Amino acid sequence: MLKIKKKFGIDELVNLTSILAILFLAAAVVLPHVRAFRYFALIPWLRGIGLGGLFVFLILQAWIHRKKVSELFGHRRARSGANSALQIVLFLGLLVVLNSIAAGHRGRLDLTSGRDFSLAEQTKKIVKNLKTDVLVTSYFKETNPSSMRARELWKEYSYLSPRLKYRQVDPDKDRARAIQAGVKRYGVSVIEAEGRKVEIEGTSEGEFTGGIIKATRGEQKVVLFLEGHGEASPNSQDQENGGGLSTAKEAIEKQNYRVEPLSLIAHPQVPASASLLVVAGPKKALLKEEVSAIASFVERGGKVLLLLSPQVKTGLEQWLKSYGITPDDNLVLDYKQHYFVDASAPLINRYPFHSITQNLPDSFFPAARSLSADRKMPEGVSAAPLLETSDSSWGETNLLSRNLEYNEGQDKKGPLTLAYAVDVEKKEKRQKTRLVLFGNARFASDGAFTAVGNGDLFLASLNWLAEDEDLIAIPPKPPGPQPLVFSNGQMMQVFYAVMSLPAFLLFFGGLVWWKRRRS
Known part of the structure; x- marks a missing residue:
């Protein structure tokens, strides 16, 4: 049989190059x-x-056809046309290169003050740190406007991590897949990770991020809320009196925690299944047996988030003293830097460095007391201040006085500390735990949770206690209008700015009228 050998020349190289490129x-x-x-x-x-x-x-x-190319460009008209064609080709080539670079290096510039068109820092942190593959399948009608919103938002998520993949299914066109997934209605997104499935409805970032957390974190941690002493309740909506924490409960559950009530009166023992205990502003003193139950829980490694109201003896004072913290018997006032017109609601924009308060916006605390830490803390205990009031604030001790003003030697001069994060590591007792203490209970209530950074601060404290530091970041904003919050100083600046313009026009208008009358 005759074999034909063919050399690999320039023509074969050209053909191979074109095939590989395609x-x-x-x-x-x-x-x-x-x-x-x-x-x-x-x-x-x-x-x-x-x-x-x-x-x-x-x-x-x-190069191969250089003679024909030379002959083609030999004429003057051909050279002129070739120059124009070359410029067009170079311009198109530049566009192709720039498009290729842009496709591989995606970027977006969001100039809105509230970063309304950007994903929240918590979302970015969670998706970038995914340790397992996540598949998201949305079941929307293609003609539904929500379909496009969901698709665009999930694309933003998928750009953050190659571990997250997204697909969209129209149940009318692919009914078999919808039935197989157990989806019975439109507008549902199914998030799958490590054999777990989580169904969510809606197209908001908060719902999407919450679904990813639930799908990737597996078992829920239990957060207990103490009751029986007038504490704010997670099952109550009481915006006027600060007794409702239903908004906080909803935000906690979105982060894959399970919220349950706890009464220590009948059974003075905190369940071992609890990850942390929240004591939200008791109005009556706890019994000794209840204090002992909380102390025993902490000694076993349990975490506690304690929110204290002013002028209330909780029965926890001596126990807190064993960790070097003393609640001051005062009411914090600040006539210069406060929330709207309430001097008893100091506005905080001074945060000592801590993972809880990183990148946190302003926050405010209606009816707060200051906290003090011992200069020499007990062995194995360290306390980090989280919130500091302004220099113009003070802790008022005589609330029966008609003139509430700072009295040297009697009141405590600002800046004052309103919260501490306490790390406990006692080797001899093999005790390692965390506490977060606030001299205020109303900042997390339904009427204040969504204002400025109050809710962010509450959730960050809870995440730090549960040792879920990867969740500590600014969470997604809830849908709907966000309230515009001014301090007293800012309100005065707006007032003077608004009033100065008509006064300016009135003055010069009168001046022109007076000059014309004289002439």
Whole structure:
């Protein structure tokens, strides 16, 4: 049998280059849609190699047919047309290169003050730190406007991590897949991770991020709220008296915690299944047996979030003293930096460095007392201040006085500390735990939770206690209008700015009228 051997020359190199370029470009288009593919960082490289191969192919073709190209450009009219064509080709090539770079390095500039078109820091932190693959399937009608909103938002998520993949299914067109997933209604997104499935409804960032947390974190941690002493209740909506924590409860559950009430009167023991205990502003003193139950819980490694109201003896004072913290018997007032017109609601924008308060916006605390830490803390205990009032504040001790003003030697001069984060590590008792103490209970109530950074501070404290530091960040904003909050100083600046313009116009209008009358 006759065998024909053919040398590998320039023509074969040109053909091979064109084939490889087409294959690389095809891979860059097809692979992102393959479910098993995970190496999304390679896509820009594949696209770039493909475009580079096409460029080399054109150069080699021009070299092979250089005589014909020279003859073509030999005439003056041809040279002029070639120059124009070359400029067009170079411009188009530049656009292709820039588009390729932009596709591999996505960016967005959000100039709104509230970052309304950007994902929240908590969302970015959670998605970037995913340790397992997450598949999101949304079941929307293609004609539904919510379909586009969900698709665009989930795309923002998928850009943050190659571990998160998204697909959208129209139940009318693919009924079998919807039935297999157990989806019985439109507008549902199913999040799958490590064999777990979580169904969510809606198209808000808070719902999406909460679904990812539930799907990736598995077992829920239990958060207990003490009751029986007039504490604020997570099952109550009481915005006027600060007794409702239903908004806080909803936010806690979105982060995959389970909220349950706890009464220590009948059974003075905190269950071992609890991750942390919240004591939210008791109005009556706890019994000794209840204090002992909380102390025993902490000694076993339990965490406590304690919110204290002013002028209330809780029965916990001596126990807190064993950790170097003393609640001051005062009411914090600040006539210069407070929330709207309430001097007893100091506005806080001074945060000592701590993971709880990083990147936190302003917060305010209606009816707060200050806390003090011992200069020499007990062995194995360290307390970090979280909130400090302004220099113009003070802790008023005589609330029966008609003139509430700072009295040296009697009142405590600002800046004052309103909260502490306490780390406990006593080796001899093998005790390692955490406490967070606030000299205020109403900042997390339904009427204040969504204002400025109050809710963010509450959730960050809870995350730190539960040792879920990866959740500590600014969470997604709830849908709907956000309240605009002014301090007293800012309100006065707005007032003077608004009133000065009509006064200015009135003055010069009168001056012009007076001059015309004289003339």
